[in-house]
Amino acid sequence: MTKVVLNDIVQATDGRVAVLLGGNSAEREVSLRSGAAVADALAAQGLAVTKIDTAGDAWMSELATFSHCFLALHGPGGEDGTVQGALECLGVRYTGSGVMASALAMDKLRCKLLWLGCGLSTPKFVELDEHSNWSAIANELGEAIVKPACEGSSIGMSKACNASELEQAWLAAKPYGRVFAEQWVSGGEYTVAILDGEALPAIRLETDAAFYDFNAKYLSDSTRYHCPAGLSDQDEAELRDLALKAFNAVGCRGWGRVDVMRGADGRFYLLEVNTVPGMTDHSLVPMAAKQAGMSFEQLVLRVLHSSLAGGADANGR
Known part of the structure; x- marks a missing residue:
């Protein structure tokens, strides 16, 4: 399967892929780490990879000779539809969600309003x-x-x-x-990675901090990750179904991650959807992929392969 995916990618991209990373958001350092890990994984599969930092003014000209890029940009300017719109104009295919879904997912307030309209649970x-x-x-x-x-x-x-x-x-x-x-929801915290229309095994997070903050996510070695998450088969299925519904309601595509809390009442409550999840050594999507039997290199190839059609879909997403 991996060989078929790689062959498809090589044929579509001529074996050349740009990785967009860095940028100007508050998440720049995390993006640099994610992008470096992605670039190394793609290069290990024999692809010619160029890392392009979008913090400068020349990144669009640097991208001019590429037909396809892997987005490893986090936060405003990279995950909010801005760079996706620029890539649409340039005619460069890219990984992850389109302009509308990226912008909506980045705005947690509007995302929660949408979920409420769809009858999906989210905290007050x-x-x-x-x-x-x-x-x-x-x-x-x-x-x-x-x-x-x-x-x-x-x-x-x-x-x-x-x-x-x-x-x-x-x-x-x-x-x-x-x-x-x-x-505040005081129960367990979970995250569900989505890849190619499939929800990967859920992860339960535990931290000694007041909540799962920046330090717990990227710096602390005491944060605990449980995958399998320790849920019953029925609850795991319910959680994955909710995550998929949330992801699809926003119009996301390709890959992403949905964060969820479980209240004392036993219900799952949606927090947010991430359209360009982290890909560092502390990141969650690679953990879920590993539980599903995928190596990091296979995961990166799958993400890239899921975007080969590229561009906006029929609904402009």
């Missing part, structure tokens, strides 16, 4: 601004997690247990743009 939330009634919101939500609407990797996030903490958390998150408070 309130958008915050300088006019917010902190006491009323604290009374409504109780414990909450405050998040920038359009950042990833838990950047700018903090927990708030009362009105004063809620306001301070908003002030800390405000530099990253629009902010919202989400009701």
Whole structure:
């Protein structure tokens, strides 16, 4: 199977692939690590790989001779539809979701509104601004997690247990743009990788931190990852089905990752969908792929292969 996938890629790309990485977002360092790991995996399969950092002004001209690229860009400017739109204009095929789905997934507030409209469960939330009634919101939500609407990797996030903490958390998150408070869900935290229309085995996350923050994701060696996740077959199937529905509702394609909490009531609650998940040594999609019997190199090839059709689909996604 791997040989067939590789042959298809070589035929479609002439064996040359660009890896877009870096960029200017707050997740630049993570992107550089993800891109380097992806580039090494592709090169190990015999492909001619060029790493292109989109932080400069020359990246589009550097990309001019390539027909296909692997996106390893995280955060605003790389995961929000911006670079996807540029690539559509350039006629360069790329991995992952299209313009609309990328933009929607990056905006957690609008994504949650969509899920609510589709009847999919997500924690209660309130958008915050300088006019917010902190006491009323604290009374409504109780414990909450405050998040920038359009950042990833838990950047700018903090927990708030009362009105004063809620306001301070908003002030800390405000530099990253629009902010919202989400009701705290105290149960288990799970993530489900999606690849080629299939949900991979779920991972359960455990951290000694207040929540799964940037340090727990990328730096800490004490974070625990359980895959299999320890769920019953029925609950695992329910979780994977919910993740697929969430992914498809946003219009995502190719690959991604859906983050979910399980409440004390036993229900699963959607948090967000990541359209360009991390691919570092601490990243979750490679862990799920390994449980499904795929090496990192095979995973990277599958992601690249899933995008060979490239461009926007019939619905402009």
